[in-house]
Amino acid sequence: MSKNDPYAALRFKEFRIFLLMRFLLVFGWSMQFIVIEWQVYSLTKDPLSLAIIGLMEFVPAFGMALFAGHIVDQREKRNLLAICIAAFSLISLGLFLLTWPQVVVGWSTNTVLYSIYALVFFGGLLRSFFGPILFSLIALIVPKKVYPNAATWSSSSWQIASVVGLAFSGFAISWFGVHWSLCIVFSFVLLSLITVFNISKKPILNTKINEPIKESLKEGLSFVFRTKSILGALTLDMVSVLFGGAVILLPIFAQDILKVGSEGFGVLRAAPSVGAILTMVATAYIPISKNAGMKLLSAIFGFGVCIIVFGLSSTFWISVVALFFSGVTDGVSMVIRQTILQLKTPDHMRGRVASVNSMFVGSSNELGAFESGVTAKLMGTVTAVVFGGTMTLITVLTTAAVSPTFRNLDLRKDFEDNELGES
Numbered sequence: 001m002s003k004n005d006p007y008a009a010l011r012f013k014e015f016r017i018f019l020l021m022r023f024l025l026v027f028g029w030s031m032q033f034i035v036i037e038w039q040v041y042s043l044t045k046d047p048l049s050l051a052i053i054g055l056m057e058f059v060p061a062f063g064m065a066l067f068a069g070h071i072v073d074q075r076e077k078r079n080l081l082a083i084c085i086a087a088f089s090l091i092s093l094g095l096f097l098l099t100w101p102q103v104v105v106g107w108s109t110n111t112v113l114y115s116i117y118a119l120v121f122f123g124g125l126l127r128s129f130f131g132p133i134l135f136s137l138i139a140l141i142v143p144k145k146v147y148p149n150a151a152t153w154s155s156s157s158w159q160i161a162s163v164v165g166l167a168f169s170g171f172a173i174s175w176f177g178v179h180w181s182l183c184i185v186f187s188f189v190l191l192s193l194i195t196v197f198n199i200s201k202k203p204i205l206n207t208k209i210n211e212p213i214k215e216s217l218k219e220g221l222s223f224v225f226r227t228k229s230i231l232g233a234l235t236l237d238m239v240s241v242l243f244g245g246a247v248i249l250l251p252i253f254a255q256d257i258l259k260v261g262s263e264g265f266g267v268l269r270a271a272p273s274v275g276a277i278l279t280m281v282a283t284a285y286i287p288i289s290k291n292a293g294m295k296l297l298s299a300i301f302g303f304g305v306c307i308i309v310f311g312l313s314s315t316f317w318i319s320v321v322a323l324f325f326s327g328v329t330d331g332v333s334m335v336i337r338q339t340i341l342q343l344k345t346p347d348h349m350r351g352r353v354a355s356v357n358s359m360f361v362g363s364s365n366e367l368g369a370f371e372s373g374v375t376a377k378l379m380g381t382v383t384a385v386v387f388g389g390t391m392t393l394i395t396v397l398t399t400a401a402v403s404p405t406f407r408n409l410d411l412r413k414d415f416e417d418n419e420l421g422e423s
Helices: 013-044 047-074 077-098 109-141 144-196 213-226 228-243 246-257 261-283 292-312 316-344 347-379 381-402 412-422
Strands: none
Touching: 013 047, 013 077, 013 109, 013 144, 013 246, 013 261, 047 077, 047 109, 047 213, 047 246, 047 347, 077 109, 077 144, 109 144, 109 316, 109 347, 144 261, 144 316, 213 228, 213 347, 228 292, 228 316, 228 347, 228 381, 246 261, 246 347, 246 381, 261 316, 292 316, 292 381, 316 347, 347 381
16 A cells, blocks of 8 residues: 555545445434524524524533543444434434424424424534544554544545535425425434444453543543643634634524525535535645644634635625635644544544544534624624634634744654554
8 A cells, every 4th residue: 555545544445334324424413403503593583592502512512522532432432333323313303303393283482492402402412422433433444554544534524424414404495394304314314323334343442441430531631631732733623613603603694694595505504515525635635744733723724714704795605705715724624633633642542532622622613603603692693703703813823923832743753653653
């Protein structure tokens, strides 16, 4: 296998199955979140209701993250993933039933709304497990020397599923309605559950199976906080997601500002993912190891600029272009961050490190949604988006000024060490 083979990870059958399973799951997850956003805002016409959706996912995902990482490091990954997908399918089924008029006849709007929030909350609990499981499973499917390539393709699969799910969700709402759109979600989740059983069971690499939870969690946190490259990457990405979470406000832009309906909403929602896909596919051919720190800082700075342009735009296609380039810059950031995590994390700690990652980045998606909804309520929608982009720029400039070690981060030696370790 050549050193610069852009398809290195794809040459492993189980990794291809993993990508298919992840595509099906993320497609369903992305589509479900958009359909629920649309339904909730249609019921309430209140930006705060969108913030509550984010909060309902954030609280359990953040609160359970470290505990989930401990469990993942202690359990067999394939079966644990199957259990989580099966549980998620029940949530999808519940949302499908909640939007069926024959089922909720006589229910008040608040009853339906609170039931949706409850299911979103349980989805947040499951989300705390998905990140650590998927991160750990990749390392058990491909050899260490292709980890960076596998991380690129895995992220690309996630983005492709996201863009297709996001784009299709807007059209599905228009063509089939909210209820039958959620039926499609349920079908894709079931397909992902079937697919996961084509991956064999994997060994448990953690030698401290009976380690007390307190000691296990302390070890994971200590590793992240003393590994400056991981801590810096997670912190930067967390801030950009937290303050640049304008996508939660897209139903407001689509319905009230740009006035483009559900089809335009689907295009707006998909634009960042299209940009991210193109970027991540390109990184399979173009190495990102050299000057990784500066590339990450530049990418997140560019992301902040794009968010500001989007917030100020009142023209649909300018908004689409701004969101597209926010995806381009976010794609660079995601690949570099995932590469740092894969290269710097020991096998026996992958679940716990990934759980910290989900606390920093994954959960900040939901917290960012809450922050955007609240600031939109207090400042107005446009001002909230511009504020978020500005805070991202300030954070990047501050990090670049006070952390020359991170600014000069280079991953070429880590790539070389992986190659030597596999030879």
